[in-house]
Amino acid sequence: MQPVRIERARINGIAAKLRAEGFDPDIEGEWYAIIETGIRSVARVRQIAGHEVLDCVWVHPEHRSIGFGTKLIIGIVDEREALWLICDEDISKFYDRLGFRTLGVRAAPEPLVAHWNARGELPSPEDHKHVVMRRP
Numbered sequence: 001m002q003p004v005r006i007e008r009a010r011i012n013g014i015a016a017k018l019r020a021e022g023f024d025p026d027i028e029g030e031w032y033a034i035i036e037t038g039i040r041s042v043a044r045v046r047q048i049a050g051h052e053v054l055d056c057v058w059v060h061p062e063h064r065s066i067g068f069g070t071k072l073i074i075g076i077v078d079e080r081e082a083l084w085l086i087c088d089e090d091i092s093k094f095y096d097r098l099g100f101r102t103l104g105v106r107a108a109p110e111p112l113v114a115h116w117n118a119r120g121e122l123p124s125p126e127d128h129k130h131v132v133m134r135r136p
Contacts, residue, residue, distance in 0.1 A: 003032040003043075003075035014039055014060075023056045032076050034068050041068040043076060045083070049111030054085040073098050077135055084112055086121050089129040100133040108132045 010033070011018070011025055018025045029046035033039050040063045044056040054076065059069045077083055077098065087095060092102060105113060105122060116122040116130075124130040 001034055001036060001071055003034055003041075003072045006031050006033050006035075006042075011039065011042055014042065014058075017060075018042075018056065018058055021058060023058060025056070027056075029055075032072060034072050041072045043072055045076060045080075048115050049109065051109055051112055052080055052083050053112065053115075054083050057085075069094070070098065082134060082136065084108065084132070084134050086116050086130050086132050089131050092131045092133060095133050095135075098135070100135040102131050103134050105132050107134075 008025075008028070008031055011031060015025045027044070027046070029044040031042060031044050033042045039060065041059040042056070043054060043058070046053045046055060054073075057069065057073065059072075073095075083100075085095065085100065092100075096102075108116075112132075113122060116132075121130050
């Protein structure tokens with residue numbers, strides 16, 4: 001089961017679920033999914049000032065912890081030289097296993113820091129910490 005690139009319109013059926021978990025499915029980007037009788041996991045890759053950024057990684061609640069997210073991310077990163085992301089600290093170990101490394105905000109290109117600041121992801125909210133990661 002490999003991720004496939006899908007059109008934005010294809011995620012309309014899960015858009016409400018994405019919004020409920022804090023994601024904005026209306027932002028443009030390249031959408032990828034693992035599909036097995038429906039979308040099991042989805043992620044978006046965006047270009048920001050020449051840097052590729054992974055965001056909006058989501059796995060259907062009934063299919064978490066059984067490999068759908070891992071297969072999705074591996075399929076996406078294998079096609080790219082470098083990929084940035086920002087995530088909650090408690091999920092960073094998942095990305096560590098997939099070859100991402102925590103670099104910290106100072107290592108990130110300024111356009112990405114500005115983007116994450118505009119989205120309210122930096123500085124980290126008071127209730128949890130965000131970390132900046134990159135692969136390779």
